[in-house]
Amino acid sequence: MADCIFCKIIKREIPSQTVYENEAVMVFKDINPVAPTHWLAIPKQHIDNVADPRLLDGSLLQSIFGAIQHLAKTEGLSENGFRVVVNCGRDAGEAVPHLHFHLIAGRKMSWPPG
Ligand code: 5GP
Numbered sequence: 361m362a363d364c365i366f367c368k369i370i371k372r373e374i375p376s377q378t379v380y381e382n383e384a385v386m387v388f389k390d391i392n393p394v395a396p397t398h399w400l401a402i403p404k405q406h407i408d409n410v411a412d413p414r415l416l417d418g419s420l421l422q423s424i425f426g427a428i429q430h431l432a433k434t435e436g437l438s439e440n441g442f443r444v445v446v447n448c449g450r451d452a453g454e455a456v457p458h459l460h461f462h463l464i465a466g467r468k469m470s471w472p473p474g
């Protein structure tokens with residue numbers, strides 16, 4: 361999508377610090393981290409959010425969680441634990457309308473979220 365920030369990051373029109381990438385998924389550092397590790401895992405295909413039915417097409421979900429599991433293992437996130445967060449819509453605080461999974465780790469977190 362032409363005016364989508366995350367599509368521009370995928371096309372390298374906006375710089376980002378890439379953590380992991382394959383043909384379907386990109387993971388990069390959040391520009392405003394809320395924890396020592398705060399990455400965003402996004403599909404390269406533009407999908408609005410987790411309510412978008414295209415999420416269930418093909419093997420997209422498998423690719424996203426494959427990337428998350430790969431990073432949890434190779435970056436040692438599983439040791440102390442980590443959180444995967446998906447905000448969908450206004451009440452949840454979704455600010456960028458391109459599906460993204462927050463991968464947050466490196467500090468103790470509270471529950472429930474605010
Ligand atoms: P949301 O609130 O939509 O779930 O999360 C959007 C996230 O994208 C926020 O944590 C915000 O810091 C991050 N973000 C917004 N614009 C950029 C950007 O241009 N680059 C990077 N790396 N992260 C961004």
Ligand code: ZN
Binds near residue numbers: 364366367407
């Ligand atoms: Zn997009």
